[in-house]
Amino acid sequence: LKYIPKSVVHILFDSIVQRIRTRQFVFWIFRLVAHDAPHAVSVKNEVEEVLDVELMKQQLENQALDVNTYVQFIISVMSKICAPVRDEQLANLKKETDLVKMFRGILETLDLMKLDMVKFALTSIKPEILNNKMEYERKKFNDLVEVENGVLPNTELWLKRHIGETAESVEDVVFKALCDLLKWSPEDPYPETLFVDGPRLVMLKRDFYRLCISCSAVLLAFSCSPAEILADLNYKETLKSHAVILLNGINNDDTLKKIIPNLVEQFKTDANTKLAELNLPALTDTQSEAFQDQISQVADPENKVRTLVTSRIFNYLLASAKTPKEAVFPVALILFKTEIENVNSRFKYIANFNMNICKDYYYSTISKLRSE
Numbered sequence: 001l002k003y004i005p006k007s008v009v010h011i012l013f014d015s016i017v018q019r020i021r022t023r024q025f026v027f028w029i030f031r032l033v034a035h036d037a038p039h040a041v042s043v044k045n046e047v048e049e050v051l052d053v054e055l056m057k058q059q060l061e062n063q064a065l066d067v068n069t070y071v072q073f074i075i076s077v078m079s080k081i082c083a084p085v086r087d088e089q090l091a092n093l094k095k096e097t098d099l100v101k102m103f104r105g106i107l108e109t110l111d112l113m114k115l116d117m118v119k120f121a122l123t124s125i126k127p128e129i130l131n132n133k134m135e136y137e138r139k140k141f142n143d144l145v146e147v148e149n150g151v152l153p154n155t156e157l158w159l160k161r162h163i164g165e166t167a168e169s170v171e172d173v174v175f176k177a178l179c180d181l182l183k184w185s186p187e188d189p190y191p192e193t194l195f196v197d198g199p200r201l202v203m204l205k206r207d208f209y210r211l212c213i214s215c216s217a218v219l220l221a222f223s224c225s226p227a228e229i230l231a232d233l234n235y236k237e238t239l240k241s242h243a244v245i246l247l248n249g250i251n252n253d254d255t256l257k258k259i260i261p262n263l264v265e266q267f268k269t270d271a272n273t274k275l276a277e278l279n280l281p282a283l284t285d286t287q288s289e290a291f292q293d294q295i296s297q298v299a300d301p302e303n304k305v306r307t308l309v310t311s312r313i314f315n316y317l318l319a320s321a322k323t324p325k326e327a328v329f330p331v332a333l334i335l336f337k338t339e340i341e342n343v344n345s346r347f348k349y350i351a352n353f354n355m356n357i358c359k360d361y362y363y364s365t366i367s368k369l370r371s372e
Helices: 006-022 025-033 040-050 053-061 067-081 084-095 099-147 153-160 170-183 198-223 233-246 253-277 285-299 304-322 331-371
Strands: none
Touching (some): 067 099, 084 099, 099 331, 153 170, 153 331, 170 198, 198 253, 198 285, 233 331, 304 331
């Protein structure tokens, strides 16, 4: 302590005291965990007893303050109330001998613990919030059905398209119909049961389309890439990255056609760059033409690669929504796993939430439609 300027010690010490007492950070944590941790009250009392601010200031003025004792006490308190993820940090702090590093580590860890507790609090109340939201949405939906005398024409027409001859469960029919919204025509009105989710479905449909096109374009690029570079994972990642960026603004096949020339040129540049890295000759005219011909086909809705990719992603989303278990991911599309899972999680949330809200209506309506 004698090697550190007194003014610096004051600043550091006051900062710690401010964090722990003036802002009552530790006590705020106690209040959050009190119902789950009976020892929190005793820990709080211990803190109040040991961290006597006036006494500590007097000791500091008289150069009689045992800083290390107080610091170790603070670390021990933090260890009692921190999340397990912070155990290693606090264990390292206990071993630290540099006073400035100890203070800095305490302050940094306190900030992280504050975030941990916020996350814990939000996670704890999330089910309650979700349940309340469901009850509210269910009541509002039932009010709508009552006003419409139990008849929602757009929804009935939408469901009717997906009721096959086989005896599928109501859940299977509804989830299949919900998946169909990813290919929904802009001219068709959304089912009444999904009016609230309309804006999110529009964005999800757009992202689903872009994802299918990006996957298809990259797979088509693979088909005409020289064998010497096709096995290179970095090359594949580069193609994917550039495809996602260039196709980020497309919404339909018309906008896609305008982007294709740029996409073709970028893919050829990527291939030539990788060939140059390996000291191999650039693409031949025939290979360049193959890129042009193959990539251009992605704008054709009937292109075999595009239809297959769309079908694989569609079926994965459907299977994932229907079961709480993890569905089998299409291995051929593993390069786009992150992007596919992003769309999957958003669709699954909308589908399951909607099913919970409108389940009774779907059961009665599908039963009625089957009996007609």
